[in-house]
Amino acid sequence: MPAGLLFSIKGSPFNRQLKTESQYTMKSVHTAVREQFSQHADYYAQSSAHAKGDTLDVILNFAEPKGTEQTLDVATGTGFTAFALAPKVADVVATDLTPEMVAKASELAKAQAIENVTFTVAAAESLPIATASLDLVTCRLAPHHFQDVPKFLSEVHRVLRTDGLFCLVDSVSPESEKLIVWQNRVETLRDNSHVYGYPPSEWDAMITDAGFSLERTTDVRNAQMSFLWWVRPEKNSAEVVQEIRDAFAELSPDEARTHYTVRPSGDDFYFSWPMYAVKARRK
Ligand SMILES: C[S@@+](CC[C@H](N)C(=O)[O-])C[C@H]1O[C@@H](n2cnc3c(N)ncnc32)[C@H](O)[C@@H]1O
Incomplete structure (x- = not known):
């Protein structure tokens, strides 16, 4: 790969060079994500791997909702996390970059008569939400697609009130330089909208740097896939x-x-x- 085309992943202290700049100038990450997910709204809506499981349970356990929370679910997809939170909080704004995912989520909310969730098309890196207006922000199985995770975290920090909670779950790379490169290469080969799976230590550092204190962390697994x-x-x-x-x-x-x-x-x-x-x- 010509050295001039190397692109470093934002937020990575190791400055790993996994994608070429030319890939990003020809087609932005947001375009790649929309292309990918616009074709899969029906598939996601029926995916039991996304509808339930440990990655959803851990968000609900960490959030400990009291029923009064003004909540935001970032990159909601077809809304599984937003729908699970809805009966336990005051209301949920659910955002996603892909209009087709948002349309499917709205349709499902209507079909299930869920009235306290509203949907908006928005990038995680630029949230159309007032500063210091929320008690809880969740994000599940999505940041490995984000173009700029530090920007996303600074947006989450901006929209939360002091002492507000941020609950995240995502796929990560093991704490091994070799496997970080291996896993991100494999994920990107399969899906061009994959950007970067950070190891847990880098998540901890980025979240702390963004102005949060870590209260709990845990390893989780998704179900085994064929x-x-x-x-x-x-x-x-x-x-x-x-x-x-x-x-x-x-x-x-x-x-x-x-x-x-x-x-x-x-x-x-x-x-x-x-x-x-x-x-x-x-x-
Ligand atoms: C695996 S799906 C989401 C799963 C969902 N959070 C859930 O709990 O079922 C990933 C979603 O991330 C969205 N996404 C990817 N990059 C994004 C970005 N930069 N901003 C907002 N949404 C994004 C995609 O459109 C897609 O709907």
Whole structure:
């Protein structure tokens, strides 16, 4: 790769160079995200992996809602986190970059007669919300798509009142330089709208730097997925599928088992990504 085209990931203290600047100037991350998610609103709305599970439970546990919270759910997708919070808080504003996801979420809210959630198309890096107006901000399974995580965190800090809560869960890379590069390469090969999965230590540092105190953190796992399902053979070429399969084969047996719970199953294998959840209070 020509040195002049290297692009560093914003917020990464290691200045890792994973995507080329030319990729970003030709097509911005936001455009790539919209292209990706505009085609998948129906799929997400029916995805049991997104509708429930430990990554949703941990947000609800960390949020400890009392029923009075003015809440924002950032990158709501088809609204699963917003809908789970709605009966437990005063109201929820649910935002997402992709109009098709917001439209699907609104349709589902109407069908379920959920009245205290409103939806807005907005980027996580620029929230159309008044300063110091909220008690709780949540964000689930989305920041690895964000163009600028420090900007997102500064927006969350801005919209929360003093002592407001920020609850996050997202896929993360293990605390290993080799696996950070490996995992982000594999994720980006499969989905061009993947930007960066930080390791937990970098999340802790970025959240603290943004003006929050960390109250609780925990490792979480999503359900194991079939490789052949996850790799989207209907969308990715046979060459790309093989490249990703070869990348998994590069892992040592210990890395595959410990970090990715890889379990062979005939021509297929099952695996999961590591996830990390944070409960942080705005200072
Ligand atoms: C996996 S889905 C969301 C899952 C959802 N939070 C849930 O709990 O089910 C990821 C979402 O992030 C949104 N997204 C990606 N980048 C974004 C950004 N910069 N700002 C706002 N939304 C973004 C996508 O449009 C997509 O709907």
